[in-house]
Amino acid sequence: MRRISQVFGLCITLILAFSLVPEVHGMTFNDIGESHRAKEEIFYLATGKIANGDLxxxxxxxxxxxxxxxAAMIGRALQLDGDQRATEFNDVGSxxxxxxxxQEAAKLGIITGYRDGSFQPDKPVVRGEMALLISRAxxxxxxxxxxxxxxLLSMGIAQGMxxxxxxxxxSIKRSDFAVFLARSINAEMRLxxxxxxxxxxxYVTTNNLNFRSGPSTLYSIKGKLNSSDKVKVAYYIGEWAYIESNSKQGFVHSAYLSKTDVTDIEGILKNKTLIIDPGHGDQDPGASGYGLLEKNVVLDTSIRLxxxxEDSxxxxxxxxxxxxxLELWERVAxxxxxxxxxxISVHANAxxxxxxxxxxxYYRSANNSYVKESKALATYLQNRLINAWNLSDRGVKEKNLHVLRENSMPASLVELGFIDNKSDNAKLAxxxxxxxxAKALYLGILDYYYHYxxxxxxxxxxxxxxxxxSKKLH
Ligand SMILES: [Zn+2]
Known part of the structure; x- marks a missing residue:
């Protein structure tokens, strides 16, 4: 039973992967036969309810x-708000x-009315006007x-006479308009x-993101994308991005893509050097308890961090x-x-x-003017640690510590727990x-960069x- 369904599932996947245009189930128009030259484009638009037939x-x-x-077809393609309402034009009632x-297309400057305040909704569109509408939309x-x-000619969207x-x-026929509009939306249909x-x-910023054949949830799913996948974007149709991933082309909702170019994000983050300082070492074991030495616990945690x-x-x-x-001054140097x-200095208490x-x-000093930053960093780290370890929250405090005082960058020292306390020690061990x-410290660092x-x-x-x-601090 299981094997049969798996094979069946594979077949479905292959069908979806190889069809350029989604299958349109039960959708027909009496006047669009199998051999109609604009059939593919008309059904593509009909699938997304961008173009409709009559009753x-x-x-x-x-x-x-x-x-x-x-206006309606372009508006539906862009998923504009099509709810019927009053307009600014004297000949278009609600x-x-x-x-x-x-109204929405006029507001966006895609289509304009006439000087006398009219829109002339029933006036046929001519090809030049259509080209301008598509260019603006x-x-x-x-x-x-x-x-x-x-x-439009150079992009393979329109042909000349x-x-x-x-x-x-x-003037332009509905079938020609459908062809131009479909090619504008989906570059795979261009000449x-x-x-x-x-x-x-x-970057894709979520898991299990649907990769679709058109710019709405009405279109079939061609595949799935996951967080951190890198995709190439050609253009946007409203909120939907036309992308290429593994040499397949299609649409994803742009809310699930990073706002900045991958190379820009990587460039920014590569320039952020994060100094992690495991406290103590060698002849300085730090605090101890139940056979555990602070220097070892904080080194292991720092390496995990x-x-x-390093995966980022x-x-x-x-x-x-x-x-x-290492002397304290060597850590600062x-x-x-x-x-x-x-x-970030990592310690355990006793x-x-x-x-x-x-x-x-965190600490405020003449050397370290990053007081607000240091406090924010300490707070994001503390909140994540409390969340992860569920020990009592002793809070974020100001303290005159060498590595906080002498550094000239946002700096925080965390005390994970008390090594001489039996229950805290059990976690440290x-x-x-x-x-x-380590994961909590990592997320605290992300929170700092994300919010601060x-x-x-x-x-x-x-x-x-x-x-x-996390929630943003106030
Ligand atoms: Zn220590």
Whole structure:
């Protein structure tokens, strides 16, 4: 049973992968036969409910396109708000079928009315006007009919007339309008040799993102994309991006793509050097309890944190990666020499055996003017640690510590827990819990950059771990 369904599933996948245009189930028009020259484009638009037939099931391919119909088809393609409503035009009332699209398209400057305040919704569209409408709707940025016509010809969207002209003053049939509109939306339908240019790169920022054959959820799913996948973007149809992934082309909703180019994001993050400072080392064991030494616990946790950071474009440097001794001034000198962007020192506490909990520090000093940044960093780290370890929250505190005072970058020191306290010690002693602490520190660092530096495009890094940004601090 299981095997049969798997084979069946594979067949479905293959069918979807190889069909250029989605299968249109049960969709027919009485007047569009199998061999109609615009059949593919008309059904492509009908699938997305961009173009409709009449109630009798006719598409009327040879009828002219009115200005109202053109506004509605373009509006549906862009998923504009088509709810019928009052308009700024004296001849389009709120009960006109296209009033919402006409008003919205006018507001966006895609279509304009006439000087006398009318829109003339029933006036047929001529080819030159159509070229200008398409240029404005899809942001080809032509400002004249001549420029727009040339552009549509050069992009493989429109063909000239038999006499070689564009026929700018000729009225346009519904079937021709459908062909031009479908080719504008989906570059795979353009005339041969007119490839879309995929000149932007973006990260996918969510898992299981549907990759579709058209710019709405009405279109079939060609595949799935996951967080951190890099895709190439050619253009946008409303909120939908026309992308290329693994040499397949199609649409994804742009809300799930990074706002910045992949190379720009990577460039920004590569320039951020994060200094991680495992406390103590060698002859300085730090605190101890139940046979556990602070220097070992914090080194292991820091290396686990380094591993998280090395899976991201951030540049990470540890002050020590072995059991070696470093003076406090050497730790600061290391951070300064490496042009650290932030500094995080990792420690464990000790007191009287009964004290318990996690705390984080920052400091204000003449050297370190990054007080607000340091406090924000400490707070994001503290919140994530409390969340992950669930020890008592001893808070974010100001403390005069050498590595916080002498550094000239946002700096925080975290005390994971009390090594001489039995329950805190149990977590410090566990590789599994140290992994959780490292992940918490990593997420705290992301929170700092996401909120404090406003790097919203690192959301994909959270997604990689199935996490999401914390709440922003006030
Ligand atoms: Zn310490």
């Amino acid at each position: 009798a099931g006719n598409f009327k391919p040879n009828s002219t396109v009115t200005r109202a119909e053109a 009960n006109h079928f296209a009033s919402g699209y006409i 899809f942001e080809y940025n032509s400002t004249t009919i001549t420029a727009a016509s040339h552009q 038999a006499d070689g002209s564009f026929g700018a003053k000729e 041969l040799g007119q490839e879309a240019s995929f000149n932007k790169s973006r 380094k591993n998280y950071l 474009p951030f540049n990470v440097k540890l002050t020590r990666e072995k059991d070696v001794f 290391f951070a300064e020499e490496n042009n650290g962007d932030i500094f 007191f009287n055996g009964s004290a318990t909990g996690t705390e984080s520090y 566990s590789a599994e819990w140290r992994q959780k602490a 530096e406003g790097l919203k495009d690192i959301s994909y890094l959270y997604e990689n771990l199935g996490a999401s940004p």
